[in-house]
Amino acid sequence: MRDAIKIFKALSDPNRLRILKILQVRPLCVCEITDILALATSTVSKHLSLLRDAGLINDEKDGKWVNYRIDNSGWNHYSAQILSLMATWLNDDALIQADRKKLDTVDRLTICNR
Amino acid sequence: MRDAIKIFKALSDPNRLRILKILQVRPLCVCEITDILALATSTVSKHLSLLRDAGLINDEKDGKWVNYRIDNSGWNHYSAQILSLMATWLNDDALIQADRKKLDTVDRLTICNR
DNA sequence: TTCCTATTTCGTTAGTTGGCGAAATGTAGT
């Protein structure tokens, strides 16, 4: 039951939903996500941690960046099924669409180190 | 997005998951659920309210009882899909199984008014 | 080795949530 609760809690916050929806498009580093969501880096880092601990995303070091992406391993028994649902959900949501539009221009080489 | 958040929040609590899992078996009144979960009536009522507001269950007056049951109307855009998932989830969970076993003996005619 | 950058962790604050008991409400039965 704890694995299911973890997933539901992870998805109970609007900003964490936004993170998941933009990561569906492509992998991103913390400061790119920070830029898109306009939150503090520390807040984003914590949100990412909760999503990762729930089995919904994973991370990978890439030079000086840590890239986060959707985790399709399914190590959390329930995550694959939820991720399948989430792929179809909220794609018409105005805020999600606005976030995704920012993906066109977000670029770690220009926004990090600010 | 608020409808999705409502559902995820509703399912983020172990006791609310338990309520949903026993209601999958059959409709129940508040005092039957109260007996199975061993919580205060007021607590159960509040949990039921959250599940109902999320579109996962509905209620119906039945004499002096209010019966709650799974809501298959799908008025919350996302609830049908989550309910389909939940039908297969957690059925092996020991606590859920124990709760469901109590369904064999719970009887509003003997437990209410105590 | 040192410096710089990206990220994570920590500490604090304000707001939210799950539990309870008490009070209020709804209504069936007499």
Add this chain to the structure above:
DNA sequence: ACTACATTTCGCCAACTAACGAAATAGGAA
């Protein structure tokens, strides 16, 4: 109309959570 019963709402409390800034950590580049 009154009583009894089932439920809901309210008020309180303790625990939890999302936000931030500061400090600590990780590690790449020079």
